[in-house]
Amino acid sequence: MVIDANLEFLSEHVTDAGRSHLETVSTWVSDMTSLIETVSSLTDAITSPGHSERARQTVDLSTVLEARVHKIAESHGRATVETDIPDGLRVTGDELVGQVVDNVVLNALEHNDTDRPWVRVTARATADAVVVRVADDGPGIPEKFRGEVFSPGITADESGTIGFGLYFVKVMMEEYGGHVRFETNDPRGTVAVLTFERPVGGDADGPEHGERRDVRKGE
Structure with missing residues (x-):
């Protein structure tokens, strides 16, 4: 959340030359967030008590x-x-x-x-x-x-x-x-x-x- 908020702030100040780098960081943050959510969902699904009776x-x-x-x-x-x-x-x-x-x-x-x-x-x-x-x-x-x-x-x-x-x-x-x-x-x-x-x-x-x-x- 902190990274996303700062990226949004920077988007109004970055030059055209630096915009591609900003977009790269944004993409990586999005991918990392997605991975974290996936890992969390999988962990909850297969390690929670009684998961076999989910x-x-x-x-x-x-x-x-x-x-x-x-x-x-x-x-x-x-x-x-x-x-x-x-x-x-x-x-x-x-x-x-x-x-x-x-x-x-x-x-x-x-x-x-x-x-x-x-x-x-x-x-x-x-x-x-x-x-x-x-x-x-x-x-x-x-x-x-x-x-x-x-x-x-x-x-x-x-x-x-x-x-x-x-x-x-x-x-x-x-x-x-x-x-x-x-x-x-x-x-x-x-x-x-x-x-x-x-x-x-x-x-x-x-x-x-x-x-x-x-x-x-x-x-």
């Missing part, structure tokens, strides 16, 4: 996906982000589902080697699950790294992916009774596949057809 609840995944993806798209003006998400998709999860989505979509955007990254987020319901697919046109993940990217120690230099963020995704998806994996996107890139459990009972009923689309074109 309360699950019904989550409106359609609303979470649309809100999170839209927010990320707004902060990546050069990217094209497409969504194909039916209304009313409900899954088993908790308040951290949004952070799971953030990590996967940000991973697809921030480790893309093109000038104008492209990401497409789709979701579909099956009889007992909701499958979310996040496709990108980045460099892809070498097959030998696909199992390792979910480990906490893997960094971008080794595999081209965010290590801890994806570890967080893996742990939380398992907490929800689901799972995550990567597939190759054709002709280029990667598809992250998140499989969520659907709630048991009345809340499990949701649309399997019908969709809403939100497309943001890179500028």
Whole structure:
């Protein structure tokens, strides 16, 4: 908070020549803050007393996906982000589902080697699950790294992916009774596949057809 406040003050006094340096510091602070929040969330989730019996609840995944993806798209003006998400998709999860989505979509955007990254987020319901697919046109993940990217120690230099963020995704998806994996996107890139459990009972009923689309074109 102190750093952010001082950066805001400096933004009114820095010269054009120094603005890029100020923006670099701001970006790093934002990344550090995000990492701290992720570590804190993961620690709370898996080390708190009774975490193995962590309360699950019904989550409106359609609303979470649309809100999170839209927010990320707004902060990546050069990217094209497409969504194909039916209304009313409900899954088993908790308040951290949004952070799971953030990590996967940000991973697809921030480790893309093109000038104008492209990401497409789709979701579909099956009889007992909701499958979310996040496709990108980045460099892809070498097959030998696909199992390792979910480990906490893997960094971008080794595999081209965010290590801890994806570890967080893996742990939380398992907490929800689901799972995550990567597939190759054709002709280029990667598809992250998140499989969520659907709630048991009345809340499990949701649309399997019908969709809403939100497309943001890179500028």
